[in-house]
Amino acid sequence: MKIGLVGFAGSGKTTVFNAMTGMHVPVGFGGEIRLGAVRVPDARIDALSRIFSPKKTIYAEITFCDIPGEHGAEKKGLSRRSLQQIRDQEALCLVLRDFANPALEGEPDPLADLEAFHAECVLADLEIVERRLDRGRKEKANPLEMAAFEMMKETLEAEQPIRALPQQQLHREMLRGYGLLTDRALLVALNVGEDRAGEPLPAPLAARIQALDAAALVLSAGVEAEIASLPPEDQTAFLADLGVAESALARFIRAAYGLLQLVSFFTVGPDEVRAWTIHRGTAARQAAGRIHSDLERGFIRAEVMPYEVFMKYGSEQAIRDAGKFQVEGKDFIVSDGDILNIRFNV
Numbered sequence: 305m306k307i308g309l310v311g312f313a314g315s316g317k318t319t320v321f322n323a324m325t326g327m328h329v330p331v332g333f334g335g336e337i338r339l340g341a342v343r344v345p346d347a348r349i350d351a352l353s354r355i356f357s358p359k360k361t362i363y364a365e366i367t368f369c370d371i372p373g374e375h376g377a378e379k380k381g382l383s384r385r386s387l388q389q390i391r392d393q394e395a396l397c398l399v400l401r402d403f404a405n406p407a408l409e410g411e412p413d414p415l416a417d418l419e420a421f422h423a424e425c426v427l428a429d430l431e432i433v434e435r436r437l438d439r440g441r442k443e444k445a446n447p448l449e450m451a452a453f454e455m456m457k458e459t460l461e462a463e464q465p466i467r468a469l470p471q472q473q474l475h476r477e478m479l480r481g482y483g484l485l486t487d488r489a490l491l492v493a494l495n496v497g498e499d500r501a502g503e504p505l506p507a508p509l510a511a512r513i514q515a516l517d518a519a520a521l522v523l524s525a526g527v528e529a530e531i532a533s534l535p536p537e538d539q540t541a542f543l544a545d546l547g548v549a550e551s552a553l554a555r556f557i558r559a560a561y562g563l564l565q566l567v568s569f570f571t572v573g574p575d576e577v578r579a580w581t582i583h584r585g586t587a588a589r590q591a592a593g594r595i596h597s598d599l600e601r602g603f604i605r606a607e608v609m610p611y612e613v614f615m616k617y618g619s620e621q622a623i624r625d626a627g628k629f630q631v632e633g634k635d636f637i638v639s640d641g642d643i644l645n646i647r648f649n650v
């Protein structure tokens with residue numbers, strides 16, 4: 305999964321990026337676009353790995369991309385290059401500044417920044433949509449595609465994000481490659497000062513984020529950066545002192561999974577215990593295709609052991625003996641935590 309960190313200069317993107325990835329990119333304005341991969345911690349994989357002692361244990365991964373904002377003529381805003389980067393991401397995390405930054409004038413105003421970011425994305429999308437409609441009229445383009453673009457135009461003119469539109473009306477396959485911004489899943493991270501790390505999201509901001517069809521979380525990048533530098537055994541106590549139940553990385557990953565409607569399934573064995581990420585509602589045959597295209601093509605059946613069942617009985621044999629072993633066909637919907645073994649023939 306690729307998540308782009310976006311937001312205005314000085315909002316704390318690079319600090320968040322460092323805290324999440326454990327990297328040490330210099331903070332301050334501007335900078336280069338950076339990528340960092342983070343493994344998705346999963347206690348179930350830890351447990352399965354202890355049981356199977358495999359040669360390799362592979363966790364799911366999230367790639368964070370730190371996308372610097374503009375810091376030129378305009379005080380706020382996203383450069384063309386940043387916009388281009390954003391188009392590559394599956395989800396965007398908008399970092400909003402809610403701490404006093406001595407390098408910036410004025411009090412933080414996260415709600416205003418959210419509106420400014422949203423307005424900028426709406427304008428950028430509107431430009432693309434209108435250009436496509438103009439060209440489409442001249443070329444007599446596919447009417448279904450034109451209808452989808454008309455609908456998007458109306459949505460954007462009403463200052464609504466495209467992601468708020470019902471998926472089935474959009475014909476998403478046709479929209480790929482246009483690089484629209486407001487159709488991307490959006491997670492808003494309110495970056496607060498250290499003294500407010502345990503506070504909930506202010507109600508007006510929460511309401512606005514909900515209206516924009518986005519998800520949200522509160523974090524203090526400063527706190528997270530400090531946590532990342534502590535030995536693991538001290539981290540929990542440090543967080544508890546600040547009234548924070550769980551590190552932002554864990555909350556972030558959960559929020560991103562929820563937002564993108566992602567779930568994990570597992571494969572196990574002496575060679576490898578591994579987590580795979582799929583969209584909720586994926587059928588067994590497509591899930592098999594995540595592992596290898598041969599498994600999708602030659603799919604025969606899926607042997608399924610939900611994680612909880614496996615842990616209760618302790619082994620595949622015990623599950624078989626108890627008559628709980630599941631054998632499923634290609635249309636079986638894979639659930640979070642299913643351990644799969646794909647039978648196939650190519």
Ligand SMILES: Nc1nc2c(ncn2[C@@H]2O[C@H](COP(=O)(O)OP(=O)(O)O)[C@@H](O)[C@H]2O)c(=O)[nH]1
Binds near residue numbers: 333
């Ligand atoms: N006090 C405080 N300062 C922060 C926090 N997050 C970022 N900063 C500071 O704000 C400045 C800008 O942060 P940076 O991560 O470079 O912002 P970017 O421009 O969005 O990448 C740096 O001096 C950071 O140390 C925070 O949570 N608390």
Ligand SMILES: [Mg+2]
Binds near residue numbers: 317318319333334335
């Ligand atoms: Mg930066």
